[in-house]
Amino acid sequence: MSDMKPLDGKVMLVTGAGGGIGRAIAMEAARAGASVVVNDIGASLDGQRESSAAAQEAVAEIEKLGGKAVANGDDVSDPDGAKAMVKQATDAFGRLDAVVNNAGILRDQFFHKMTFENFDAVVKVHLYGTFNVSRAAADVMREQGSGSLIHMTSTSGLVGNLAQANYSAAKLGVAALSKSLALDLQRWNIRSNCIAPFAWSRMTSSIKVDSPEQEERVNRMKEMKPEKIAPLALHLASDAGADTTGQIFAVRNNEIFLMSQPRPTRSVHRGEGWDVESVASHAIPALKASYVPLDVSADVFCWDPV
Incomplete structure (x- = not known):
């Protein structure tokens, strides 16, 4: 049995798998023995539909390696599209063991310039898309009991x-949705986890380069290959990952992080209760030492990836 692969017999649906991280996970999942539904609507970075060739190309490459895959062109932001891709998985392969909610678009703007349309479009794909696909998949997974x-x-x-x-x-x-899924679905042995990936992909290629420091940061990011994200995703999809749920990980090149989740860090108590003056003179000075700084991701992950 030594030639058993970690995902033998598993069926995985990967959204936004025509390129970048999604494609890398789909390819590695197929190599690990999974049958893969490769979803991609062939959209530009900001979400305009272009062509469905990317999903077809990924499927052709998987088949060339001797793996099993089908292409899907449905839109994660449409609940019916999500149902259709889950149905395609069960029609083609009989079950659905893992979903990777990876599809995404970017419409970066400073807040004072952000339009409703650009806020709405991004939330629809990332947050509603994750809900839609997970909701459709949950019905199949509940029936399977895993x-x-x-x-x-x-x-x-x-x-x-x-x-x-x-x-x-x-x-x-x-991240909050994932935790709710982990809680609500645990009785059916369905687990839910997040990965925050650092990798050079179409999404990060839109980062504005307007200084030598920024250029250097982007060049470092180009070294971070999307394939580096796949091993953790495959582990979470496999039976070996059965006891991990409700967690948030980050992957940066050869580093894997477990991320914290909000918990109280400090408290103050006043027997007689608070008024506006005592909040200013007592509560805030006591809590201030534990304030979270106004930092960005690059301030926290400030050392070079290894």
């Missing part, structure tokens, strides 16, 4: 970044 939901979050949401209110809100929403 499943793994893997969602892409971002340090833009977990820590913060400039000019990404839409993306940050959606990605922190995904």
Whole structure:
């Protein structure tokens, strides 16, 4: 039995898998023995539909390696599209063991310039997309009595970044949604986890380069290959990952991080209760030492990836 692969017999749906991280996970999943539904609507970075060739090309490459895959061109932001891709998985392969919610778009703007349309579009794909696909998959997984939901979050949401209110809100929403799924679905052995990936992809290629420091940072990011994200995603999809749920990980080149989740860090108590003056003179001075600084992701992950 030594030639057993970690995902033998598993069926995985990967959204936004025509390129970048999604494609890398789909390819590696197929190599690890999974049958893969490769979803991609062939959209430009900001979400305009272009062509469905990317998903077809990924499927052709998987088949060339001797793997099994089908292409899907449905839109994650449409609940019926999500149902259709899950149905395609069960029609083609008979079951659905893992979902990687990876599809995403970017429409970066500073908040004072952000339009409703650009906020709405990004939240629809990332947050609603994650809900739609997970919701459709949950029905199949409940019936099976098992499943793994893997969602892409971002340090833009977990820590913060400039000019990404839409993306940050959606990605922190995904982390909270994942925790709720882990709680609500545990009785059916369905687990839910997040990965915040650092990798050079179409999404990060839109980072504005307006200084030598920024250029250097982007060049470092180019070294971070999307394939580096795949091993953790495959582990979470496999039986070996069965006891991991409700967690948030980050992957940066050869580093894997477990991210913290909000918990109280400090408290103050006053027997007689608070008024506006005592909040100013007592509560805030006592709590101030533990304030979270106004930092961005690059301030927290400030050392070079190894």
